Amino acid sequence: MFEVKNVNYIGENEQAIREVRDTVFIQEQSIDPDIEFDGLDESAVHAIVYSNAQPVGTGRILDDGHIGRIAILKAFRGQGLGSKIVLSLIDEAANKGYPRVYLGSQKHAIDFYTKLGFQPFGDEFMEAGIPHLSMEKQLNN
Secondary structure: OEEEEEEOOOHHHHHHHHHHHHHHHHHHOOOOHHHHOOOOHHHOEEEEEEEOOEEEEEEEEOOOOEEEEEEEOHHHOOOOHHHHHHHHHHHHHHHOOOOEEEEEEEHHHHHHHHHOOOEEEEEEEEEOOEEEEEEEEEOOO
16 A cells, blocks of 8 residues: 655655655665755655655655656556656645646656656756756646
């Protein structure tokens, strides 16, 4: 059984978020911790997915509608948890009246976001040494 919660970046939430992102982005993808933890977490709304009370995935949305830092622990991938996180963050944006949400998708994840209604825009760019493409989804408010 999985549970997704939208939370602030405080207390035990911060620890859970940092553990998942450290494992996925810093250890697996070798992203510099200074890039990964960019000082924007305190102002973001975060989604955390739990399995048996253990955090296994996370993502965030900034107050301008920018979704990012979607991470699922390796043992839990392929079970639709990334979609649950993104949809939870889209709901958060819709509830706040945002006209759109947008993100920078790693190239391998473009199809994932397309299936969730995102459309690519702009040119490919590099972030943390990884090719990305900007994508957006208009919200009907």
